[in-house]
Amino acid sequence: MLAGGIVAAFAGPNLARWTVDLFEPVTYAGSYAANIVLYGLSVVILARVTIPPSPASSHPSGGVGFGTIITQGRFLVAAASAMIGYGVMNLVMTATPLAMAKHGFGFGETTIVIQWHVLAMFAPSFVTGHIIKRFGIMNVIMTGALLQLACVFVNLYGQAEWNFIVALVLLGLGWNFLFVGATTVLTNHYSGPEKARAQGLNDFLVFGMVAVTALSSGALHHAYGWALLNMAMIPFIIAALACGLWLRTST
DSSP states (O other): OHHHHHHHHHHHHHHHHHHTTTTTTSTTHHHHHHHHHHHHHHHHHHHTOOOOOOOGGGSOOSSOOHHHHTTOHHHHHHHHHHHHHHHHHHHHHHHHHHHHHHTTOOHHHHHHHHHHHHHHHHTTHHHHHHHHHHHOHHHHHHHHHHHHHHHHHHHHHOOSHHHHHHHHHHHHHHHHHHHHHHHHHHHHHOOTHHHHHHHHHHHHHHHHHHHHHHHHHHHHHHHHOHHHHHHHHHHHHHHHHHHHHHHHHHO
């Protein structure tokens, strides 16, 4: 899975660049068509995969319910850290191509920025687990928040190409530390049937946030601009930093 993320960092942006003008004069139609082909291939491959059913004893039963889990402090701060890390990353990443186009950059330059961003998202995962063991989950979560805060400051500093590259690399690293750190909290804290429920509830909240931010990023950039969109991320990032600090002091 991690290797797939690395491949995607190079294959995805280049595929978009090669197909963006495939159906001129309709820009981006080729990129969407390429995605349709990839999704179709995924469906074909998944249709041929046979997943053995889980033993009956592995299905969650007993333990506390969703209502209890969602009121537990450790779950709340872990889920909030993952939601904020993913939400900030998704908002800024999705708005970056719009900001670059507005400041006169071409599609090829944008794909390079996104390529570095995706690489920064997934490449650290090969060592993030070791970093967590060495420095602790809470420190990794707080570092992730600080990296995303640095991304905002770099974006506010200027709109040169290096600003976008450095900011998106920091954004990807911050996402990795926040998301992996927060999900590690859940896997370490819960066991048995509660573990499946906590993970399922966390995924529902996190990817619900992903859907909301993906749909709203363009509208927010259009309505308020690049600078204000970045500044709006600061309170949320500080909240994620507070979550990491709370986890560290409560253990």
